[in-house]
Amino acid sequence: MNPSNLKEQIESKLKLYITRFIRYSGFSHLGTERKEIVAGTFAYLKEDHDMIPDDVPNIGYLDDLMVFVEASKHFISTGAPVAGVCNPEEVLEDLQFIEKHAGLMFGDQHFSIDIIRKLGRKYISELPALAEEIKLKYKYFGDFEDDK
Numbered sequence: 254m255n256p257s258n259l260k261e262q263i264e265s266k267l268k269l270y271i272t273r274f275i276r277y278s279g280f281s282h283l284g285t286e287r288k289e290i291v292a293g294t295f296a297y298l299k300e301d302h303d304m305i306p307d308d309v310p311n312i313g314y315l316d317d318l319m320v321f322v323e324a325s326k327h328f329i330s331t332g333a334p335v336a337g338v339c340n341p342e343e344v345l346e347d348l349q350f351i352e353k354h355a356g357l358m359f360g361d362q363h364f365s366i367d368i369i370r371k372l373g374r375k376y377i378s379e380l381p382a383l384a385e386e387i388k389l390k391y392k393y394f395g396d397f398e399d400d401k
Contacts, residue, residue, distance in 0.1 A: 259354065260311040266347055267314050268394040270321035271298075275384045275397055277338045288380055290324050290366065293373025295383040299390065305358060312357050320364050322347050327366040 325339035
């Protein structure tokens with residue numbers, strides 16, 4: 254696979270998750286557990302030097318995508334997937350995409366929902382601000398109002 258094409262695929266998938274999770278973060282009926290997961294996902298994205306630093310050519314956002322897929326898998330597995338946020342077929346496709354490219358990452362990478370929630374607990378009260386920070390950090394992806 255062409256490295257720039259891989260980068261474009263990762264960024265396209267990531268933009269879709271960011272858009273959907275930003276929208277989801279504003280739902281008034283969002284329970285505490287899900288707020289923790291969304292906040293933890295955004296808090297992870299905020300870091301430039303996470304598991305794979307964002308500036309690593311072509312794969313810098315692959316670990317960020319992994320966090321969204323893990324969160325979405327959890328939402329689906331709890332029996333309450335959210336229409337317009339995590340589609341089971343898309344999540345499975347994205348999980349397969351990540352597994353296919355896992356060899357490009359450094360070592361064995363895995364995120365547990367517990368780690369994401371733990372991180373989110375620290376930031377749950379800052380969820381609206383986190384969503385805005387993510388919009389700013391990834392503004393070059395384009396508009397986050399449309400998930401097409």
